Amino acid sequence: MKKLLMASLTIFVVSFATAQTAEEIKAEMGPKKDSIAAIQKRVDALQAKLDALPGWKVGAFGTIGGSISEFNNWFAQGIPNNSSGNIGFTINAFANLQEEKFFWRNAANVNLSWVKLDDKDDPTDNDSFREATDVFNISSLYGRKLSEKFAISALAEYRTTILSNFNNPGYLDLGVGATWTPIPDLVVVMHPLNYNFVFSSEDTIFESSMGAKIVADYTKKIGAINFKSNLSMFQSYKSSDLSNWTWTNSFSYTLWKMIGVGFDFGLRNNKQETLNYIVNNAPTPDPDATFDTIDNELQTYWTLGLSYKF
Numbered sequence: 001m002k003k004l005l006m007a008s009l010t011i012f013v014v015s016f017a018t019a020q021t022a023e024e025i026k027a028e029m030g031p032k033k034d035s036i037a038a039i040q041k042r043v044d045a046l047q048a049k050l051d052a053l054p055g056w057k058v059g060a061f062g063t064i065g066g067s068i069s070e071f072n073n074w075f076a077q078g079i080p081n082n083s084s085g086n087i088g089f090t091i092n093a094f095a096n097l098q099e100e101k102f103f104w105r106n107a108a109n110v111n112l113s114w115v116k117l118d119d120k121d122d123p124t125d126n127d128s129f130r131e132a133t134d135v136f137n138i139s140s141l142y143g144r145k146l147s148e149k150f151a152i153s154a155l156a157e158y159r160t161t162i163l164s165n166f167n168n169p170g171y172l173d174l175g176v177g178a179t180w181t182p183i184p185d186l187v188v189v190m191h192p193l194n195y196n197f198v199f200s201s202e203d204t205i206f207e208s209s210m211g212a213k214i215v216a217d218y219t220k221k222i223g224a225i226n227f228k229s230n231l232s233m234f235q236s237y238k239s240s241d242l243s244n245w246t247w248t249n250s251f252s253y254t255l256w257k258m259i260g261v262g263f264d265f266g267l268r269n270n271k272q273e274t275l276n277y278i279v280n281n282a283p284t285p286d287p288d289a290t291f292d293t294i295d296n297e298l299q300t301y302w303t304l305g306l307s308y309k310f
Contacts, residue, residue: 054098054099054100055097055098056095056096056097057094057095057096057097057098058094058095058096059093059094060091060092060093060094061092061226061250061252061262061307061308062089062090062091062092062252062262062307062308063089063090063250063252063262063263063264063303063304063305063306063307064087064088064089064262064305064306064307064308065086065087065088065089065113065262065303065304065305065306066085066086066087066088066305067085067086068083068084068085069083069084069085070082070083070084071083079117079119079121080121081119081120081121082117082118082119082120083116083118083120084115084116084117084118085115085116085129086113086114086115086116086132087113087114087129088111088112088113088114088132088133088303088305089110089111089112089113089303089305090109090110090111090112090250090262090264090303091108091109091110091111092107092108092109092228092250093107093108094106094107094108094219100145101144101145102142102143102144102145102151103141103142103143103145103151104140104141104142104143105139105140105141105143105187106138106139106140106141107138107139107217107230108137108138108139109135109136109137109138109230109248109250110135110136110137110162111133111134111135111248111264111266111301111303112131112133112134112135112162112163113131113132113133113303114129114130114131114132115129115130115132116128116129116130131163131164133301133303134161134162134163134164135161135248135266135301136159136160136161136162137157137158137159137232137246137248138157138158139155139156139157139158139215139232140155140156140157141153141154141155141179141187141189141215142154142155143179148181149180149181149182150178150179150180150181151178151179151181152176152177152178152179153176153177153178153179153189153191154174154175154176155173155174155175155176155177155189155191155194155213155215156172156173156174157171157172157173157213157215157232158170158171158172158173159171159232159246167199168199168200168201168202169198169199169200169202169206169272169273169276170198170199170200171196171197171198171199171244172196172197172199173194173195173196173197173213173234174194174195174197175191175193175194175195175213176191176193176194177189177190177191177192177193177194177213178190178191185218185219185220186216186217186218187215187216187217187218188214188215188216189213189214189215189216189217190212190213190214191212191213191214192212193210194210194211194212194213194234195208195209195210195211196208196209196210196211196213196234196236196242198272200276202276202279202280205272205275205276205279206272206276207238207242207272209236209237209238209239209242210236210237210238211234211235211236211237211238211242211243212234212235212237213232213233213234214231214232214233214235215230215231215232215233216229216230216231217229217230217231218230224253224254224255224260225251225252225253225254226250226251226252226253226254227249227250227251227252228249228250228251229247229248229249229250230247230248230249231245231246231247232245232246232247233245240271241271241272241291242271242272243271244268244269244270244271244272244273245268245269245270246266246267246268246269246270247266247267247268248264248265248266249264249265249266250262250263250264251263251264252307253307254307258308259306259307259308260306260307260308261304261305261306261307262303262304262305262306262307263302263303263304264301264302264303264304265300265301265302265303266300266301266302267298267299267300268298268299268300269296269298269299270299271291271294271296273299274294274295274296274297275289275290275291275294278294
């Protein structure tokens with residue numbers, strides 16, 4: 001009984017001593033964390049001053065994702081003998097010129113992916129890689145400064161696909177108006193005079209028109225984190241059926257040197273593209289469909305994989 005009591009007392013004393021030691025360590029860590037936070041604030045302030053200096057700023061980051069697999073006699077699934085794979089990548093690049101009286105901002109976003117599924121028991125199936133995600137967007141914004149936050153500006157933006165149906169459809173926005181930069185990382189473009197050129201062989205569905213262009217772009221780098229969000233909207237003055245918007249987001253976290261984890265997702269609403277798909281490309285096409293009879297579903301995509309910061 002005495003041995004049991006001594007053992008219990010020893011365990012209690014050791015546990016208490018360990019707990020006190022842990023508390024002491026946490027107490028020592030507190031001021032150091034505060035010091036690290038203060039240092040980071042000073043670094044961020046210096047980086048903001050560096051970003052505000054005149055001249056060119058060029059950069060890029062992207063995401064790469066992929067996988068391959070092979071099954072043999074895996075009878076629990078519908079295709080027991082198959083090989084499959086997917087690969088995709090996203091690139092966000094920019095080249096920005098900042099001067100005392102004007103700025104010139106150029107950006108590109110490319111998101112491409114391919115998939116394959118080879119049914120080894122079906123010699124007639126398509127066993128090659130096929131395009132899955134196909135996004136290509138470039139823009140150029142020039143602004144003449146009226147103040148530090150407002151400028152008279154002109155924008156050119158082009159969007160299409162490049163793996164298939166290049167420039168069919170393709171969209172070119174050309175417009176003038178104003179640009180607002182409330183903070184260094186956020187750019188808001190408001191162009192009431194904008195013409196949306198639409199290029200397509202299907203001229204009974206796609207139509208160019210005059211309208212208003214609104215773009216909001218937020219790009220931020222905090223330590224190992226890179227983030228970019230871009231919303232591009234066109235509101236047609238002729239008909240809401242000709243309006244469209246696209247919202248893309250890219251996030252990357254650097255784990256080691258230039259390599260990290262990246263995630264991209266995008267949302268899109270375009271009634272002309274929806275009608276064209278239903279009339280010409282759907283599994284069961286409906287040639288009698290119109291803008292009034294279709295359900296304009298939201299378009300989405302996402303990519304998760306390794307990222308590389310240039």
